Amino acid sequence: MHIFEVLFRWVDFHFVTIIVVLHVSLSIMTSLHVLLFKENERTSLAWIGLVILSPVVGSLFYWLFGINRIKRLARKEHPQTLKQDFRPEEKTVDFHQLPANWHSAIVAGYAIHPVNYVAGNRVAPLINGEMAYPAMIESIDRAQHYIVLSSYIFDYDSLGHQFVDALAKAHERGVIVNVLLDGVGIGYSWHKSDRALKKRGVKTARFLPAISLTSTRFINLRNHRKILCVDGAEAYIGGMNVSKDNLVMSSKHPIDDIHFKVTGPVIDQISQVFIEDWFFATGELIEFPLYCPDTQTSRGDKPVIARVVQDGPDEYHDRIHWTLISAIGCAQKSVKVMTPYFIPDQTLMTSLHAAALRGVLVEIIVPEHSNIPFIDWVMEANFSRIMEHGIRIYKNKRPFDHSKIVMIDDIWSFIGSTNWDARSLEFNFEINLECFDVGLNKQLTEFFLQKKQNASLVTENDVRAVPSYKKVRNNLVRLFSPYL
Template sequence: MTYSGLEAALQLAQGLAPLLASLLHLGCATAVTVHALLNKRQVETTIGWIALAWLAPLVGSLLYLMLGVNRIQRAGVALGLKDKWRGEGRSADASKEADAPCLPELAGINRLTREITGRALLAGNAVTPLVQGDEAYPAMLRAIGGARHSVTLMSYIFNDDAAGRAFVDVLALAQARGVQVRVLIDAVGARYSRTNTVKRLRQAGVPATAFLPPRLTRLLAQANLRNHRKIMVVDGELGFTGGMNISAGHWLSKQPTQPIRCLHFAVRGPVVTDLQRTFAIDWAFTTGEALHGSPWFADSAPCGPVLARGVTDGPDADIDHMRQVILGALATAQQRVRIVTPYFLPDEVLLTTLQVTALRGVAVDIVLPARSNLPLMDWAMRPQMGGLVDSGCRVYLTGPGFDHTKLFLVDDAWSLIGSTNWDARSLRLNFEYNLECHDAQLVRQLDALVDERVHIAHRLTAAELARQSLAGRVRDRLVWLLSPYL
């Protein structure tokens, strides 16, 4: 080809490049539009993604591919994992197991949660609150140290610090003496620590793996879908769950530089089987190894007064479970609702339901940290407070220090405890695990913990919100626009 011919070809390519880019943008934006219309449930979300795809050429479509498409649902359902473990530790057809008799005033929420989850309300459980790492970690370490058959542990964060190393050591000793140990850590949560705890566990001889590592081949598909559950089960009989990660910040008696208040629970009784089944499903999804029968599962005898049921939630077949249970519990509330959460960014339906609950005479207490570990969250939460306060909700801001506790109490005998925050990430993107509990004594114990926080908290008022500067309100509103993705 002559020089003039090459020059002509380059000019032609340069002339075609804008056309090809426009066609690529048109095709990608059209694909996003069709997919969003067919798959998204909320009008505002659908409009937002479509607008982003058209107004931000290629970038908007790429963001939708990364953050807006749920691929876990197809994988999770295809594996059929829930059916595999449905009967472990219970009758052969556990889906038809009868609910334990509950209080008449809780019959509505009991039926709702049964229909949503397909799980029975199980009698005979003991649920013990463990306040801070000071109570939770020694109890968990003792349980691992006394394990005879098996230990399964799942955590979002498992730091390589004083707390994490204590767990690594005792897990390694358990594995060395013949106990079957399995540890599952979320791949993103594992990176909160400079040293990867999965590697440290493997070096110590403990079978451990990371949940959905965001490798390049799956970065677009799964980077935003995290396993936020906190579950530990020893010998299939003793369980631990709640909101506490494994981090030195929770061990307050050791005076950490950044103390974090939180709450965990020790669980005994038939519902422990559900904790173990949830771990087994996530472990099989991640590794392909099926944990069936002994030494993982045991028939736990009734040992306490609590009626309990596991509630799983995640971007698979369980999507929206937690949100629907929360809405149902708010609808049945007659006297009071108490919420403690580190992050509070519920969608418009949940916000409106909270306001309506307060307006019909139910006392609604919302306890939040005055300052969380994420400033963007603090700014995004504030624009919602005016409507809540005006409707009669009592919003309390606790501090100093970050409170990571997660509690939801309704009236005198119903509670939801576990890993879920009141934000879009927990309610739409993360894999979460909670226990629905029916027991008046447990609620009294948890009420006392909420009272402690309210006693030292600052109550947010409409006058205080009105005094905020214009610059502050604009900043908060701008960040609030990102609330579906925070």
């Protein structure tokens, strides 16, 4: 007891010195990590300033929220059998008879993400939960061999109950079911959906759990992908979580969104992304059925040329970012963007401005009010900069529109889970489908024009009319946009 009293008195007497030494040590170690691993100079300077000026707390924030890279190989050796080879043969580029101005995008696409563009696909837009969820549950009910599902949010509400029941019944009739849930996103349902699935015997896993006693947690790095693949025959991707709020006709807090049903050989690329994510989360290598052509391919409509572009703070980093830049550079007539959060970095914004300067019509639709107020403040602070060189930005008056689509000219479409902000492009694991097809582009353009009818064009007068106190607030929050 005497020893503890002496120790307590010593700590009490040297308390300030201990804090200073701890702060200096942590600051040096953290600042070195920032200098070695942060690429953006302004972000690096901001983190170092926070670390130095906020003793201990600044370093703690950095290690919790500032790490935006992770090596999947760091946890377990990545077996060569994990990755199927979807790369093109050397020196062979199939342009699929696409217009000549898109040939450079195909060449750049292979350099950015060496995965084949494959023909023979069909991509069907599903508007809101009223269309998407019945189709997804019907596919689950038809499953005979294997189901994989990945979702950022899986609410345990009336809609979540339907998915749990469908997945459990598939498991009971002998279908192998794997459900991957994000370690933070599952918290939206207080882990109820995870527990309900396990109780019914469905195999689940968490991607980077927020709390772990066995490994380092990166709570800033989230799996934002939404994937459902059934028997290698049907797949669904897009921006829609499992939540009754997407049933806009009956929800108290409706969320508009668009999801996509995919058939064709590109399904193998979609399921491969899940296979890699499942292995990373569990160390288990699953064998998912490959796509097998059926009579659908004989139908007369022209199939979609498509490929998966995956992104994340790992070996796939920045691939969606560069894909967008490359495609914008090929635009000749129009660029249409619809996203819930529009806070692109300077490079992406410059690409849009360059297109507008060439005479390309650039139109962007964002929600008038998103589900994150301070994101709205940042977007409002950027309106005057966005509108330079003739870019048009519209505010959708719907309660909240979560749709994420990009259409360029009358042939290129980009669909999936990615938002136009640092969170999505830097920190999240995302999946998008890059598509070449006039029919799909036309469908999405009509969807975009319908949304525009319910949106108001932002004008210079609107920007000038914002009260000064809001301008100060908006621009203050904008300083933190790289971390939002």
